[in-house]
Amino acid sequence: MVLLFVLGVILIGAAIALLGMALRPAEEAGGINRSIAVLKAMTEAPQELRGELERPFAERVLEPLRARALRLGRRLTGADSAERIRAKLNLAGNPPGWSVDRVTSGKVLFAGVGLVAGFLFSLMVSETTTTRLLVALGGLVAGFFGPNLYLYQLGYSRGQKLQRELPDAIDLMTICVESGLGFDAAVQQVARNTQGPLSEEFGRMLREMQLGMDRSEALRSLGERTNVADVRSFVSAMVQADTFGIPVAQVLRIQSSEIRVKRRQRAEEKAQQVPVKITVPLIFCILPCLFIAVMGPAVINIMNNFS
Template sequence: MLLTLLFSMSVALLIFLLCLGFIKKYVVPQSTFQKRLNSINDLNTVDASRIINNMHTKREQEKDDLSFYNRVINPLIGKLERNFFELTPSSLAGTIQQKLTVAGLKKKLSVGGFSIIWAIFVCFATYFAYRYTTLNVLTPIQIVLWLLLGAVAGGILPIIILHSVIAKRQAKILRQLPEVLDLMCVSVQAGLTFDAAVKKIVQRAHGPLIDELREVLDDMSMGVARRQALKSMAKRCEVPELSLFVSSIIQAEHLGTSISNTLTIQADNMRERRRQSIKEEALKAPIKILFPLVIFIFPALFVVILVPLILNLIKQF
């Protein structure tokens, strides 16, 4: 019985393989895609893989170009950004652009995009204020005041968020600056030039300061002078310590002094500044902890200590 079953399965498998070979050889047509693959197989392996990768990349780009986001949403957003940019005053547009650059959002958010976000915040805050006035019985003056308060709050909130992003980024740059200066100093003392040291640091580290140094290298590769690229970096960051470092490097280059000694002095100076800032924050800690003590801890202690005494006094009298 078992031998008969095995023989039947073998015959069925043989018939299946014969049919499959016949179909592949005579039935399946040679499509244009298969002809292209056959021609690629005649080439060497490197060229064939390169052509296949290019075909795959091109096909993916065509899919992305035909997507709903690229056909409808992206052009609509671009048109809205251009319209809001035209409505924004020129003086205010320059200020917003500078703030976005300092926040590191220059490539992610345009002036028109920030104006759209600002308008959305104003509309939502005004709407919530209007809903509050409809749910409560208020006089006309109070309704107008609430609507004005909602519009002002919605207009101020994006600016507060942007300044918060700027402060956090500047703090990260200031925290990373002494380490980068130490690496530059070691690299230059090892025999590298200043540009090569910066390039080596950019390849091996990450962070907002590293992104700015990468942009400095890109500007220099485009033909911008080193001092101009460094000045642009200091202007983009608006960090006093970084501006001091840039000024010292430009002065050392102008006077022809040793950049290694300049970097050593600046590294020691930045490390001492960071140590002093940490001490300053530590001295501020007792004052900052005073408010949580008065608001949260002292009332709980008074309840635990004084309530039993008060209850005992009430029982006695």
């Protein structure tokens, strides 16, 4: 009965409050009029004020945050960090939207995110302060060096693609040169008719030559933008051929033969590594299952006999 009485009092109070709100149309109309006046003032405000209010969230919040992170990142990293990051970006193929400043600021932002994530994860896995501190510091370090590791992985994957595409590209250039085209025209055919990072590098080399760079300098720049030994060997051979006047077709034919021999040797090396690499899954995954299937029934019979 007491509960029903309290509930009735609450309902009566709510009804009285709703009735009071309904009996104040002038104040409600005044609030609506004030809102309309504010909207009208915003729409009729000068363009400078409206532009400040209409700026997107990224420009108002994210850009200042990234600028502060960039200043802090420049203080934390060394003086030659910009050159090292630029070299990693060249090895990775200069991904769209990536720059030295963005990587530097991203390291600081990811460090903050890693610190918070590591602290929250430490609250779930441990109750000691030392462990929580170590996990949080691990998240901080992982977030700070995360962009560098990502760029390294991009550069490594791109280098593998360059190494696979180089023999076919040299064969195509050899055919073009032997059919009467010049070296520049043969490179243009490769850049036009193929796809991949090697085609992009050849296209960039041609654009640099069109801007006035010498062919030898463009070739050396191509070699500096990659860490693949075969590409650098090809660049070195072509620079020497251009310097000493050696026939390009002969050099391309020799380079094609050598690179294909190297590719065959790498394939044989990978094949020789298979028995060693398969030892670990053989011992820990295949042999236990085989022992269970072979020795399991015998063990069960022995246990039944002794029981």
